[in-house]
Amino acid sequence: ENTGLSLGWNIDEPESRHELPPPGEVDVLVVDERQKAAQRIAHGLADTAQVSFIAGNEAVAEHVREKNYDLVIISLSMTEVDGLRIVSRLRSFEESRHLPLLVIVDDDEKGTRQLVRALEMGVNDYLIRPIDRLELSARARTQIRRKRFTDQLWENFHMSMQLATTDAVTGLYNRHYMTSHLETLVIAARQHRKPLSLALMDIDRFKVVNDTHGHAVGDEVLQDFARRIARNVRGVDLAARYGGEEFVVVMPETGLQDAGRICERLRATVADDPFRVSTGVELDVTTSIGLAAFDPSMRKSSALLDLADSALYAAKNQGRNRVVF
Ligand code: GH3
Ligand code: MG
Ligand code: MG
Ligand code: MG
DSSP states (O other), X not given: OOOSOOOSSOTTHHHHHTOOOOGXXXXXXXXXXOHHHHHHHHHHTTTTOEEEEEOOOTTXXXXXXXXXXXXXXXXXXXXXXXXXXXXXXXXXXXXXXXXXXXXXXXXXXHHHHHHHXXXXXXXXXXXXXXXXXXXXXXXXXHHHHHXXXXXXXXXXXXXXXXXXXXXXXXXXXXXXXXXXXXXXXXXXXXXXXXXXEEEEEEETTHHHHHHHHOHHHHHHHHHXXXXXXXXXXXXXXXXXXXXXXXXXXXXXXXOHHHHHHHHHHHHHHHXXXXXXXXXXXXXXXXXXXXXXXXXXXXXXXXXXXXXHHXXXXXXXXXXXXXXXX
């Protein structure tokens, strides 16, 4: 019962909030050339993780890159292998730069020197021989818990980034991302005197699709439309949903002539095959495309969009299903 002063937090909290997964789902690697020592560590962690061994060698870093270990424990008292070198290599690879590393040193002067170097290289924790089983388990679990927690944070971060830059209906980039990226591309085009083209696409008579078949079918058409665009642009091009049934394709280092060919391909990929929707209906869809090229007299990236918009307006006026620049 709590009778005394409340400190305002529960000391069990870190453990309970970030509960470790079952041992079968946690992977620990022990690097030690002496099998007996490695087995003792595995035994000490039996309740926590699946432990695999590797006799220390230069291949450790490469091996670790391909797996997703929760923790790597490296003995620094190996004789054949330089454990510090392994630490250094692991820290130099992007994939293992933040991987939890725990080193084991002997309780002597050499061990102390090695430990200082290891800590300077960024190991997360250490144990000094003789190893206490409970201490091993506690230190290992702390690192594993931290790894799982930061993995979760990264996953959330990437998910937020994805949500912030992607259009939910089509999976293409959204308008916000496109306009900020266009700004960067315009600056690059000006600086390096490289061409840059932009196509503004608008689905023809899309209101009729919605009015005739319903909004849900309209959304399906948008999705198929986006897929066709994505398939027919190059890796360097940026395809985005600009608004309701308007899309933008930005083509870096591309002049009007090449961009015109790409746009004609985009127009045809929409017009040539009917859109099959889930109700079983086949719809003939066309798109008008306004194409514009960057020129250095443009003060702002929005000028490029305005020019493409005028071309699009002309494409609509001239009868739709065409590319105008
Ligand atoms: P035009 O050839 O002149 O472009 O004719 P249009 O009918 O395509 O043009 P208008 O701008 O009059 O209509 C666009 C329609 O697009 C209106 C709106 O109902 C529809 N729309 C916009 N956003 C969405 C969406 O997210 N889903 C669906 N299903 N329809 C949308
Ligand atoms: Mg429109
Ligand atoms: Mg319109
Ligand atoms: Mg339209």
